[in-house]
Amino acid sequence: MKIRRRAAAYGVCRASDGRVLLTRGSEACAFPGVWSLPGGGIDHGEHPDDTVVREFAEETGLRVRITGVRTVLADLARLPDSSIEHTDRIVYDVEVTGGELRPEAAGTSDLVEWLTPAEVAARPLLPFAAGILGVRFGGDDAELIGDLPPVEPERPGRVQRFGAYALATDPEGRILLTRIADGYPGAGLWHLAGGGTDFGxxxxxxxxxxxxxxxxQRGRITGLIGVSHRYDPAALGPEKVPLDWHVIRVVYRLTVDEPTVAAVTEAAGGSTAEAAWLTPDEAANLPLTELARAALGRTG
Incomplete structure:
Protein backbone atom coordinates (compact mmCIF):
# COMPACT_ATOMS: atom_id res chain seq x y z
CA MET A 1 0.00 0.00 0.00
CA LYS A 2 1.40 3.38 -1.00
CA ILE A 3 0.97 5.86 1.84
CA ARG A 4 1.70 9.52 2.35
CA ARG A 5 1.84 11.92 5.28
CA ARG A 6 1.54 15.65 5.22
CA ALA A 7 0.93 18.48 7.68
CA ALA A 8 -1.13 21.50 6.72
CA ALA A 9 -2.53 24.72 8.16
CA TYR A 10 -5.83 26.42 7.32
CA GLY A 11 -7.81 29.47 8.39
CA VAL A 12 -11.45 30.21 9.11
CA CYS A 13 -12.00 33.80 7.99
CA ARG A 14 -15.45 35.38 8.37
CA ALA A 15 -16.83 38.71 7.21
CA SER A 16 -18.90 40.92 9.51
CA ASP A 17 -22.09 39.66 7.83
CA GLY A 18 -21.27 36.00 8.61
CA ARG A 19 -19.96 34.96 5.21
CA VAL A 20 -16.89 32.69 5.19
CA LEU A 21 -13.99 32.70 2.75
CA LEU A 22 -13.51 29.46 0.75
CA THR A 23 -11.33 28.38 -2.15
CA ARG A 24 -12.08 25.90 -4.95
CA GLY A 25 -9.61 23.18 -5.94
CA SER A 26 -8.09 23.55 -9.40
CA GLU A 27 -7.20 20.85 -11.91
CA ALA A 28 -3.72 20.81 -10.35
CA CYS A 29 -4.97 19.45 -7.01
CA ALA A 30 -6.13 15.97 -6.03
CA PHE A 31 -9.81 16.95 -5.87
CA PRO A 32 -10.61 19.59 -8.51
CA GLY A 33 -13.88 21.44 -8.08
CA VAL A 34 -14.11 20.68 -4.35
CA TRP A 35 -14.14 23.64 -1.95
CA SER A 36 -12.01 24.08 1.16
CA LEU A 37 -10.80 26.57 3.72
CA PRO A 38 -7.83 28.60 2.46
CA GLY A 39 -4.56 26.95 3.46
CA GLY A 40 -2.19 24.18 2.54
CA GLY A 41 0.93 22.19 3.29
CA ILE A 42 3.47 23.31 5.86
CA ASP A 43 6.86 23.75 4.21
CA HIS A 44 9.83 21.99 5.75
CA GLY A 45 11.16 24.15 8.59
CA GLU A 46 8.17 26.53 8.48
CA HIS A 47 6.13 27.49 11.55
CA PRO A 48 2.44 26.60 11.03
CA ASP A 49 1.51 30.20 11.94
CA ASP A 50 3.58 31.40 8.98
CA THR A 51 2.04 28.76 6.71
CA VAL A 52 -1.53 29.97 7.12
CA VAL A 53 -0.52 33.61 6.54
CA ARG A 54 1.48 32.65 3.44
CA GLU A 55 -1.26 30.42 2.03
CA PHE A 56 -3.90 33.14 2.44
CA ALA A 57 -1.71 35.57 0.53
CA GLU A 58 -1.10 33.04 -2.25
CA GLU A 59 -4.66 31.73 -2.56
CA THR A 60 -6.74 34.83 -1.81
CA GLY A 61 -4.54 37.92 -2.15
CA LEU A 62 -5.43 38.91 1.41
CA ARG A 63 -3.19 39.63 4.37
CA VAL A 64 -4.48 38.04 7.55
CA ARG A 65 -3.73 38.01 11.25
CA ILE A 66 -4.16 34.93 13.44
CA THR A 67 -6.63 35.44 16.28
CA GLY A 68 -6.52 31.92 17.72
CA VAL A 69 -6.11 28.21 17.17
CA ARG A 70 -9.53 26.70 16.54
CA THR A 71 -8.69 22.99 16.48
CA VAL A 72 -6.18 20.36 15.42
CA LEU A 73 -7.35 17.21 13.64
CA ALA A 74 -6.23 14.42 11.36
CA ASP A 75 -7.86 12.33 8.67
CA LEU A 76 -7.19 9.63 6.12
CA ALA A 77 -8.24 9.95 2.50
CA ARG A 78 -7.95 7.66 -0.49
CA LEU A 79 -6.48 9.71 -3.33
CA PRO A 80 -7.36 9.31 -7.02
CA ASP A 81 -4.13 7.30 -7.55
CA SER A 82 -5.35 4.81 -4.88
CA SER A 83 -2.70 5.85 -2.37
CA ILE A 84 -3.70 6.63 1.22
CA GLU A 85 -2.87 10.05 2.62
CA HIS A 86 -2.79 10.99 6.30
CA THR A 87 -3.09 14.73 6.82
CA ASP A 88 -2.54 16.50 10.14
CA ARG A 89 -4.50 19.75 9.98
CA ILE A 90 -4.11 22.83 12.18
CA VAL A 91 -7.10 25.14 11.82
CA TYR A 92 -6.81 28.77 12.90
CA ASP A 93 -9.23 31.65 13.22
CA VAL A 94 -7.95 34.61 11.21
CA GLU A 95 -9.04 38.14 10.31
CA VAL A 96 -8.24 40.25 7.26
CA THR A 97 -5.79 43.12 7.71
CA GLY A 98 -5.31 44.17 4.08
CA GLY A 99 -4.88 43.12 0.47
CA GLU A 100 -7.35 42.69 -2.38
CA LEU A 101 -9.36 39.53 -3.04
CA ARG A 102 -8.22 37.62 -6.11
CA PRO A 103 -7.87 33.92 -7.12
CA GLU A 104 -4.57 32.04 -7.05
CA ALA A 105 -2.64 32.04 -10.31
CA ALA A 106 -1.55 28.59 -11.57
CA GLY A 107 -1.83 26.90 -8.18
CA THR A 108 -3.92 24.23 -6.48
CA SER A 109 -6.96 26.55 -6.24
CA ASP A 110 -8.62 28.52 -9.01
CA LEU A 111 -11.43 30.48 -7.32
CA VAL A 112 -11.97 32.26 -4.01
CA GLU A 113 -15.32 33.54 -2.75
CA TRP A 114 -17.08 34.89 0.31
CA LEU A 115 -20.02 32.51 0.80
CA THR A 116 -23.15 32.67 2.94
CA PRO A 117 -24.02 29.65 5.14
CA ALA A 118 -26.64 28.57 2.57
CA GLU A 119 -24.11 28.81 -0.26
CA VAL A 120 -21.54 26.85 1.75
CA ALA A 121 -24.05 24.06 2.33
CA ALA A 122 -24.70 23.82 -1.42
CA ARG A 123 -21.03 23.44 -2.43
CA PRO A 124 -19.00 20.21 -2.51
CA LEU A 125 -16.58 20.52 0.40
CA LEU A 126 -13.57 18.58 1.60
CA PRO A 127 -14.72 16.54 4.62
CA PHE A 128 -12.59 18.38 7.19
CA ALA A 129 -13.86 21.77 5.98
CA ALA A 130 -17.46 20.55 6.08
CA GLY A 131 -16.95 19.40 9.66
CA ILE A 132 -15.39 22.70 10.73
CA LEU A 133 -18.24 24.67 9.15
CA GLY A 134 -20.96 22.37 10.47
CA VAL A 135 -22.39 21.20 7.15
CA ARG A 136 -22.77 17.77 5.58
CA PHE A 137 -19.90 16.65 3.35
CA GLY A 138 -21.09 16.92 -0.24
CA GLY A 139 -18.07 15.76 -2.26
CA ASP A 140 -17.81 12.34 -3.86
CA ASP A 141 -14.14 12.36 -4.82
CA ALA A 142 -12.37 12.53 -1.46
CA GLU A 143 -13.09 9.25 0.26
CA LEU A 144 -12.56 9.24 4.00
CA ILE A 145 -11.63 5.82 5.27
CA GLY A 146 -11.44 4.25 8.70
CA ASP A 147 -8.48 3.36 10.84
CA LEU A 148 -5.79 1.33 9.12
CA PRO A 149 -3.29 -1.08 10.60
CA PRO A 150 -0.12 0.86 11.52
CA VAL A 151 2.16 1.25 8.51
CA GLU A 152 5.54 2.89 8.86
CA PRO A 153 6.20 5.40 6.08
CA GLU A 154 9.63 5.59 4.50
CA ARG A 155 11.79 8.07 6.40
CA PRO A 156 14.09 10.12 4.18
CA GLY A 157 16.99 12.21 5.47
CA ARG A 158 14.60 15.15 5.65
CA VAL A 159 12.05 14.44 8.39
CA GLN A 160 8.89 16.38 9.14
CA ARG A 161 7.11 15.01 12.18
CA PHE A 162 3.75 15.89 13.72
CA GLY A 163 3.58 15.43 17.48
CA ALA A 164 1.03 15.76 20.28
CA TYR A 165 2.08 16.63 23.84
CA ALA A 166 0.42 16.93 27.24
CA LEU A 167 0.74 19.47 30.00
CA ALA A 168 -0.77 17.05 32.52
CA THR A 169 -1.69 17.94 36.09
CA ASP A 170 -3.44 16.14 38.96
CA PRO A 171 -6.01 17.39 41.51
CA GLU A 172 -3.19 18.45 43.85
CA GLY A 173 -1.70 20.72 41.20
CA ARG A 174 1.34 18.55 40.52
CA ILE A 175 2.82 18.52 37.01
CA LEU A 176 3.73 15.37 35.08
CA LEU A 177 7.06 15.54 33.26
CA THR A 178 9.36 13.06 31.52
CA ARG A 179 13.15 12.99 31.15
CA ILE A 180 14.58 12.44 27.66
CA ALA A 181 16.81 9.38 27.36
CA ASP A 182 20.43 9.38 26.25
CA GLY A 183 20.95 9.25 22.52
CA TYR A 184 17.94 11.43 21.69
CA PRO A 185 17.83 15.17 20.98
CA GLY A 186 17.59 17.00 24.31
CA ALA A 187 18.96 14.07 26.34
CA GLY A 188 18.72 14.71 30.08
CA LEU A 189 16.17 17.51 29.80
CA TRP A 190 12.69 17.27 31.29
CA HIS A 191 9.92 17.37 28.75
CA LEU A 192 6.17 17.14 28.30
CA ALA A 193 4.83 13.64 27.82
CA GLY A 194 4.02 13.06 24.16
CA GLY A 195 5.49 12.25 20.80
CA GLY A 196 4.81 11.66 17.14
CA THR A 197 1.36 10.71 15.91
CA ASP A 198 1.08 7.35 14.16
CA PHE A 199 -0.23 6.93 10.63
CA GLY A 200 -4.04 7.05 10.81
CA GLN A 217 -1.18 7.60 33.50
CA ARG A 218 -4.61 8.01 31.91
CA GLY A 219 -5.93 11.53 31.54
CA ARG A 220 -8.65 13.57 29.87
CA ILE A 221 -8.12 16.51 27.57
CA THR A 222 -9.45 19.76 29.03
CA GLY A 223 -8.12 22.26 26.51
CA LEU A 224 -5.79 23.16 23.67
CA ILE A 225 -2.81 25.24 24.80
CA GLY A 226 -1.31 26.00 21.40
CA VAL A 227 0.86 25.03 18.45
CA SER A 228 4.60 25.39 17.99
CA HIS A 229 7.43 23.98 15.93
CA ARG A 230 11.15 23.34 16.05
CA TYR A 231 13.48 23.18 13.08
CA ASP A 232 16.90 21.65 13.69
CA PRO A 233 18.69 20.72 10.45
CA ALA A 234 21.72 19.38 12.39
CA ALA A 235 19.85 17.15 14.88
CA LEU A 236 21.32 13.70 15.46
CA GLY A 237 19.07 10.64 15.58
CA PRO A 238 19.56 7.63 17.90
CA GLU A 239 22.03 6.16 15.40
CA LYS A 240 24.05 9.43 15.46
CA VAL A 241 22.98 10.13 11.89
CA PRO A 242 22.22 13.80 11.11
CA LEU A 243 18.56 14.49 10.38
CA ASP A 244 17.09 17.55 8.70
CA TRP A 245 14.56 17.58 11.53
CA HIS A 246 11.32 19.58 11.58
CA VAL A 247 8.76 18.84 14.29
CA ILE A 248 5.31 20.44 14.44
CA ARG A 249 3.78 20.21 17.92
CA VAL A 250 0.32 20.63 19.36
CA VAL A 251 0.10 20.92 23.15
CA TYR A 252 -3.02 19.93 25.09
CA ARG A 253 -3.92 20.52 28.71
CA LEU A 254 -4.80 17.19 30.41
CA THR A 255 -6.12 16.34 33.83
CA VAL A 256 -5.24 13.03 35.49
CA ASP A 257 -8.10 12.55 37.95
CA GLU A 258 -6.67 9.41 39.59
CA PRO A 259 -2.87 9.69 39.50
CA THR A 260 -0.64 6.71 40.16
CA VAL A 261 3.12 6.40 40.52
CA ALA A 262 4.63 7.72 37.30
CA ALA A 263 6.52 4.98 35.44
CA VAL A 264 7.68 4.46 31.88
CA THR A 265 5.81 1.58 30.21
CA GLU A 266 7.18 1.82 26.67
CA ALA A 267 9.77 -0.68 25.50
CA ALA A 268 13.37 -0.29 26.60
CA GLY A 269 15.45 1.85 24.28
CA GLY A 270 12.73 4.45 23.80
CA SER A 271 13.12 8.19 24.08
CA THR A 272 11.88 8.43 27.71
CA ALA A 273 14.24 7.62 30.59
CA GLU A 274 11.90 8.37 33.51
CA ALA A 275 8.68 10.11 34.49
CA ALA A 276 7.73 11.97 37.65
CA TRP A 277 5.01 13.97 39.36
CA LEU A 278 6.46 17.32 40.44
CA THR A 279 5.28 20.39 42.28
CA PRO A 280 5.47 23.64 40.29
CA ASP A 281 8.52 24.71 42.33
CA GLU A 282 10.26 21.39 41.70
CA ALA A 283 9.54 21.61 37.98
CA ALA A 284 10.83 25.19 37.80
CA ASN A 285 14.21 24.10 39.16
CA LEU A 286 14.76 21.32 36.61
CA PRO A 287 16.50 21.65 33.23
CA LEU A 288 13.51 21.87 30.89
CA THR A 289 13.05 21.63 27.13
CA GLU A 290 11.91 24.82 25.46
CA LEU A 291 8.53 23.20 24.81
CA ALA A 292 7.98 22.37 28.50
CA ARG A 293 9.27 25.77 29.61
CA ALA A 294 6.97 27.59 27.15
CA ALA A 295 3.90 25.54 28.10
CA LEU A 296 4.47 26.07 31.83
CA GLY A 297 5.06 29.77 31.30
CA ARG A 298 1.93 30.15 29.18
CA THR A 299 -0.29 28.51 31.73
CA GLY A 300 1.31 29.96 34.85
Missing part, protein backbone atom coordinates in the same frame (compact mmCIF):
# COMPACT_ATOMS: atom_id res chain seq x y z
CA UNK A 201 -4.04 8.41 14.38
CA UNK A 202 -5.65 11.66 15.55
CA UNK A 203 -3.67 14.01 17.81
CA UNK A 204 -6.10 13.34 20.68
CA UNK A 205 -5.57 9.57 20.47
CA UNK A 206 -1.83 10.05 20.11
CA UNK A 207 -1.47 12.17 23.25
CA UNK A 208 -3.49 9.66 25.29
CA UNK A 209 -1.35 6.77 23.99
CA UNK A 210 1.92 8.61 24.59
CA UNK A 211 0.84 9.64 28.08
CA UNK A 212 0.28 6.03 29.07
CA UNK A 213 3.42 4.70 27.35
CA UNK A 214 5.70 7.30 28.92
CA UNK A 215 4.11 7.77 32.36
CA UNK A 216 1.52 4.95 32.90
Missing amino acids: ETPEKAVARELFEETS
Whole structure:
Protein backbone atom coordinates (compact mmCIF):
# COMPACT_ATOMS: atom_id res chain seq x y z
CA MET A 1 0.00 0.00 0.00
CA LYS A 2 1.40 3.38 -1.00
CA ILE A 3 0.97 5.86 1.84
CA ARG A 4 1.70 9.52 2.35
CA ARG A 5 1.84 11.92 5.28
CA ARG A 6 1.54 15.65 5.22
CA ALA A 7 0.93 18.48 7.68
CA ALA A 8 -1.13 21.50 6.72
CA ALA A 9 -2.53 24.72 8.16
CA TYR A 10 -5.83 26.42 7.32
CA GLY A 11 -7.81 29.47 8.39
CA VAL A 12 -11.45 30.21 9.11
CA CYS A 13 -12.00 33.80 7.99
CA ARG A 14 -15.45 35.38 8.37
CA ALA A 15 -16.83 38.71 7.21
CA SER A 16 -18.90 40.92 9.51
CA ASP A 17 -22.09 39.66 7.83
CA GLY A 18 -21.27 36.00 8.61
CA ARG A 19 -19.96 34.96 5.21
CA VAL A 20 -16.89 32.69 5.19
CA LEU A 21 -13.99 32.70 2.75
CA LEU A 22 -13.51 29.46 0.75
CA THR A 23 -11.33 28.38 -2.15
CA ARG A 24 -12.08 25.90 -4.95
CA GLY A 25 -9.61 23.18 -5.94
CA SER A 26 -8.09 23.55 -9.40
CA GLU A 27 -7.20 20.85 -11.91
CA ALA A 28 -3.72 20.81 -10.35
CA CYS A 29 -4.97 19.45 -7.01
CA ALA A 30 -6.13 15.97 -6.03
CA PHE A 31 -9.81 16.95 -5.87
CA PRO A 32 -10.61 19.59 -8.51
CA GLY A 33 -13.88 21.44 -8.08
CA VAL A 34 -14.11 20.68 -4.35
CA TRP A 35 -14.14 23.64 -1.95
CA SER A 36 -12.01 24.08 1.16
CA LEU A 37 -10.80 26.57 3.72
CA PRO A 38 -7.83 28.60 2.46
CA GLY A 39 -4.56 26.95 3.46
CA GLY A 40 -2.19 24.18 2.54
CA GLY A 41 0.93 22.19 3.29
CA ILE A 42 3.47 23.31 5.86
CA ASP A 43 6.86 23.75 4.21
CA HIS A 44 9.83 21.99 5.75
CA GLY A 45 11.16 24.15 8.59
CA GLU A 46 8.17 26.53 8.48
CA HIS A 47 6.13 27.49 11.55
CA PRO A 48 2.44 26.60 11.03
CA ASP A 49 1.51 30.20 11.94
CA ASP A 50 3.58 31.40 8.98
CA THR A 51 2.04 28.76 6.71
CA VAL A 52 -1.53 29.97 7.12
CA VAL A 53 -0.52 33.61 6.54
CA ARG A 54 1.48 32.65 3.44
CA GLU A 55 -1.26 30.42 2.03
CA PHE A 56 -3.90 33.14 2.44
CA ALA A 57 -1.71 35.57 0.53
CA GLU A 58 -1.10 33.04 -2.25
CA GLU A 59 -4.66 31.73 -2.56
CA THR A 60 -6.74 34.83 -1.81
CA GLY A 61 -4.54 37.92 -2.15
CA LEU A 62 -5.43 38.91 1.41
CA ARG A 63 -3.19 39.63 4.37
CA VAL A 64 -4.48 38.04 7.55
CA ARG A 65 -3.73 38.01 11.25
CA ILE A 66 -4.16 34.93 13.44
CA THR A 67 -6.63 35.44 16.28
CA GLY A 68 -6.52 31.92 17.72
CA VAL A 69 -6.11 28.21 17.17
CA ARG A 70 -9.53 26.70 16.54
CA THR A 71 -8.69 22.99 16.48
CA VAL A 72 -6.18 20.36 15.42
CA LEU A 73 -7.35 17.21 13.64
CA ALA A 74 -6.23 14.42 11.36
CA ASP A 75 -7.86 12.33 8.67
CA LEU A 76 -7.19 9.63 6.12
CA ALA A 77 -8.24 9.95 2.50
CA ARG A 78 -7.95 7.66 -0.49
CA LEU A 79 -6.48 9.71 -3.33
CA PRO A 80 -7.36 9.31 -7.02
CA ASP A 81 -4.13 7.30 -7.55
CA SER A 82 -5.35 4.81 -4.88
CA SER A 83 -2.70 5.85 -2.37
CA ILE A 84 -3.70 6.63 1.22
CA GLU A 85 -2.87 10.05 2.62
CA HIS A 86 -2.79 10.99 6.30
CA THR A 87 -3.09 14.73 6.82
CA ASP A 88 -2.54 16.50 10.14
CA ARG A 89 -4.50 19.75 9.98
CA ILE A 90 -4.11 22.83 12.18
CA VAL A 91 -7.10 25.14 11.82
CA TYR A 92 -6.81 28.77 12.90
CA ASP A 93 -9.23 31.65 13.22
CA VAL A 94 -7.95 34.61 11.21
CA GLU A 95 -9.04 38.14 10.31
CA VAL A 96 -8.24 40.25 7.26
CA THR A 97 -5.79 43.12 7.71
CA GLY A 98 -5.31 44.17 4.08
CA GLY A 99 -4.88 43.12 0.47
CA GLU A 100 -7.35 42.69 -2.38
CA LEU A 101 -9.36 39.53 -3.04
CA ARG A 102 -8.22 37.62 -6.11
CA PRO A 103 -7.87 33.92 -7.12
CA GLU A 104 -4.57 32.04 -7.05
CA ALA A 105 -2.64 32.04 -10.31
CA ALA A 106 -1.55 28.59 -11.57
CA GLY A 107 -1.83 26.90 -8.18
CA THR A 108 -3.92 24.23 -6.48
CA SER A 109 -6.96 26.55 -6.24
CA ASP A 110 -8.62 28.52 -9.01
CA LEU A 111 -11.43 30.48 -7.32
CA VAL A 112 -11.97 32.26 -4.01
CA GLU A 113 -15.32 33.54 -2.75
CA TRP A 114 -17.08 34.89 0.31
CA LEU A 115 -20.02 32.51 0.80
CA THR A 116 -23.15 32.67 2.94
CA PRO A 117 -24.02 29.65 5.14
CA ALA A 118 -26.64 28.57 2.57
CA GLU A 119 -24.11 28.81 -0.26
CA VAL A 120 -21.54 26.85 1.75
CA ALA A 121 -24.05 24.06 2.33
CA ALA A 122 -24.70 23.82 -1.42
CA ARG A 123 -21.03 23.44 -2.43
CA PRO A 124 -19.00 20.21 -2.51
CA LEU A 125 -16.58 20.52 0.40
CA LEU A 126 -13.57 18.58 1.60
CA PRO A 127 -14.72 16.54 4.62
CA PHE A 128 -12.59 18.38 7.19
CA ALA A 129 -13.86 21.77 5.98
CA ALA A 130 -17.46 20.55 6.08
CA GLY A 131 -16.95 19.40 9.66
CA ILE A 132 -15.39 22.70 10.73
CA LEU A 133 -18.24 24.67 9.15
CA GLY A 134 -20.96 22.37 10.47
CA VAL A 135 -22.39 21.20 7.15
CA ARG A 136 -22.77 17.77 5.58
CA PHE A 137 -19.90 16.65 3.35
CA GLY A 138 -21.09 16.92 -0.24
CA GLY A 139 -18.07 15.76 -2.26
CA ASP A 140 -17.81 12.34 -3.86
CA ASP A 141 -14.14 12.36 -4.82
CA ALA A 142 -12.37 12.53 -1.46
CA GLU A 143 -13.09 9.25 0.26
CA LEU A 144 -12.56 9.24 4.00
CA ILE A 145 -11.63 5.82 5.27
CA GLY A 146 -11.44 4.25 8.70
CA ASP A 147 -8.48 3.36 10.84
CA LEU A 148 -5.79 1.33 9.12
CA PRO A 149 -3.29 -1.08 10.60
CA PRO A 150 -0.12 0.86 11.52
CA VAL A 151 2.16 1.25 8.51
CA GLU A 152 5.54 2.89 8.86
CA PRO A 153 6.20 5.40 6.08
CA GLU A 154 9.63 5.59 4.50
CA ARG A 155 11.79 8.07 6.40
CA PRO A 156 14.09 10.12 4.18
CA GLY A 157 16.99 12.21 5.47
CA ARG A 158 14.60 15.15 5.65
CA VAL A 159 12.05 14.44 8.39
CA GLN A 160 8.89 16.38 9.14
CA ARG A 161 7.11 15.01 12.18
CA PHE A 162 3.75 15.89 13.72
CA GLY A 163 3.58 15.43 17.48
CA ALA A 164 1.03 15.76 20.28
CA TYR A 165 2.08 16.63 23.84
CA ALA A 166 0.42 16.93 27.24
CA LEU A 167 0.74 19.47 30.00
CA ALA A 168 -0.77 17.05 32.52
CA THR A 169 -1.69 17.94 36.09
CA ASP A 170 -3.44 16.14 38.96
CA PRO A 171 -6.01 17.39 41.51
CA GLU A 172 -3.19 18.45 43.85
CA GLY A 173 -1.70 20.72 41.20
CA ARG A 174 1.34 18.55 40.52
CA ILE A 175 2.82 18.52 37.01
CA LEU A 176 3.73 15.37 35.08
CA LEU A 177 7.06 15.54 33.26
CA THR A 178 9.36 13.06 31.52
CA ARG A 179 13.15 12.99 31.15
CA ILE A 180 14.58 12.44 27.66
CA ALA A 181 16.81 9.38 27.36
CA ASP A 182 20.43 9.38 26.25
CA GLY A 183 20.95 9.25 22.52
CA TYR A 184 17.94 11.43 21.69
CA PRO A 185 17.83 15.17 20.98
CA GLY A 186 17.59 17.00 24.31
CA ALA A 187 18.96 14.07 26.34
CA GLY A 188 18.72 14.71 30.08
CA LEU A 189 16.17 17.51 29.80
CA TRP A 190 12.69 17.27 31.29
CA HIS A 191 9.92 17.37 28.75
CA LEU A 192 6.17 17.14 28.30
CA ALA A 193 4.83 13.64 27.82
CA GLY A 194 4.02 13.06 24.16
CA GLY A 195 5.49 12.25 20.80
CA GLY A 196 4.81 11.66 17.14
CA THR A 197 1.36 10.71 15.91
CA ASP A 198 1.08 7.35 14.16
CA PHE A 199 -0.23 6.93 10.63
CA GLY A 200 -4.04 7.05 10.81
CA GLU A 201 -4.04 8.41 14.38
CA THR A 202 -5.65 11.66 15.55
CA PRO A 203 -3.67 14.01 17.81
CA GLU A 204 -6.10 13.34 20.68
CA LYS A 205 -5.57 9.57 20.47
CA ALA A 206 -1.83 10.05 20.11
CA VAL A 207 -1.47 12.17 23.25
CA ALA A 208 -3.49 9.66 25.29
CA ARG A 209 -1.35 6.77 23.99
CA GLU A 210 1.92 8.61 24.59
CA LEU A 211 0.84 9.64 28.08
CA PHE A 212 0.28 6.03 29.07
CA GLU A 213 3.42 4.70 27.35
CA GLU A 214 5.70 7.30 28.92
CA THR A 215 4.11 7.77 32.36
CA SER A 216 1.52 4.95 32.90
CA GLN A 217 -1.18 7.60 33.50
CA ARG A 218 -4.61 8.01 31.91
CA GLY A 219 -5.93 11.53 31.54
CA ARG A 220 -8.65 13.57 29.87
CA ILE A 221 -8.12 16.51 27.57
CA THR A 222 -9.45 19.76 29.03
CA GLY A 223 -8.12 22.26 26.51
CA LEU A 224 -5.79 23.16 23.67
CA ILE A 225 -2.81 25.24 24.80
CA GLY A 226 -1.31 26.00 21.40
CA VAL A 227 0.86 25.03 18.45
CA SER A 228 4.60 25.39 17.99
CA HIS A 229 7.43 23.98 15.93
CA ARG A 230 11.15 23.34 16.05
CA TYR A 231 13.48 23.18 13.08
CA ASP A 232 16.90 21.65 13.69
CA PRO A 233 18.69 20.72 10.45
CA ALA A 234 21.72 19.38 12.39
CA ALA A 235 19.85 17.15 14.88
CA LEU A 236 21.32 13.70 15.46
CA GLY A 237 19.07 10.64 15.58
CA PRO A 238 19.56 7.63 17.90
CA GLU A 239 22.03 6.16 15.40
CA LYS A 240 24.05 9.43 15.46
CA VAL A 241 22.98 10.13 11.89
CA PRO A 242 22.22 13.80 11.11
CA LEU A 243 18.56 14.49 10.38
CA ASP A 244 17.09 17.55 8.70
CA TRP A 245 14.56 17.58 11.53
CA HIS A 246 11.32 19.58 11.58
CA VAL A 247 8.76 18.84 14.29
CA ILE A 248 5.31 20.44 14.44
CA ARG A 249 3.78 20.21 17.92
CA VAL A 250 0.32 20.63 19.36
CA VAL A 251 0.10 20.92 23.15
CA TYR A 252 -3.02 19.93 25.09
CA ARG A 253 -3.92 20.52 28.71
CA LEU A 254 -4.80 17.19 30.41
CA THR A 255 -6.12 16.34 33.83
CA VAL A 256 -5.24 13.03 35.49
CA ASP A 257 -8.10 12.55 37.95
CA GLU A 258 -6.67 9.41 39.59
CA PRO A 259 -2.87 9.69 39.50
CA THR A 260 -0.64 6.71 40.16
CA VAL A 261 3.12 6.40 40.52
CA ALA A 262 4.63 7.72 37.30
CA ALA A 263 6.52 4.98 35.44
CA VAL A 264 7.68 4.46 31.88
CA THR A 265 5.81 1.58 30.21
CA GLU A 266 7.18 1.82 26.67
CA ALA A 267 9.77 -0.68 25.50
CA ALA A 268 13.37 -0.29 26.60
CA GLY A 269 15.45 1.85 24.28
CA GLY A 270 12.73 4.45 23.80
CA SER A 271 13.12 8.19 24.08
CA THR A 272 11.88 8.43 27.71
CA ALA A 273 14.24 7.62 30.59
CA GLU A 274 11.90 8.37 33.51
CA ALA A 275 8.68 10.11 34.49
CA ALA A 276 7.73 11.97 37.65
CA TRP A 277 5.01 13.97 39.36
CA LEU A 278 6.46 17.32 40.44
CA THR A 279 5.28 20.39 42.28
CA PRO A 280 5.47 23.64 40.29
CA ASP A 281 8.52 24.71 42.33
CA GLU A 282 10.26 21.39 41.70
CA ALA A 283 9.54 21.61 37.98
CA ALA A 284 10.83 25.19 37.80
CA ASN A 285 14.21 24.10 39.16
CA LEU A 286 14.76 21.32 36.61
CA PRO A 287 16.50 21.65 33.23
CA LEU A 288 13.51 21.87 30.89
CA THR A 289 13.05 21.63 27.13
CA GLU A 290 11.91 24.82 25.46
CA LEU A 291 8.53 23.20 24.81
CA ALA A 292 7.98 22.37 28.50
CA ARG A 293 9.27 25.77 29.61
CA ALA A 294 6.97 27.59 27.15
CA ALA A 295 3.90 25.54 28.10
CA LEU A 296 4.47 26.07 31.83
CA GLY A 297 5.06 29.77 31.30
CA ARG A 298 1.93 30.15 29.18
CA THR A 299 -0.29 28.51 31.73
CA GLY A 300 1.31 29.96 34.85
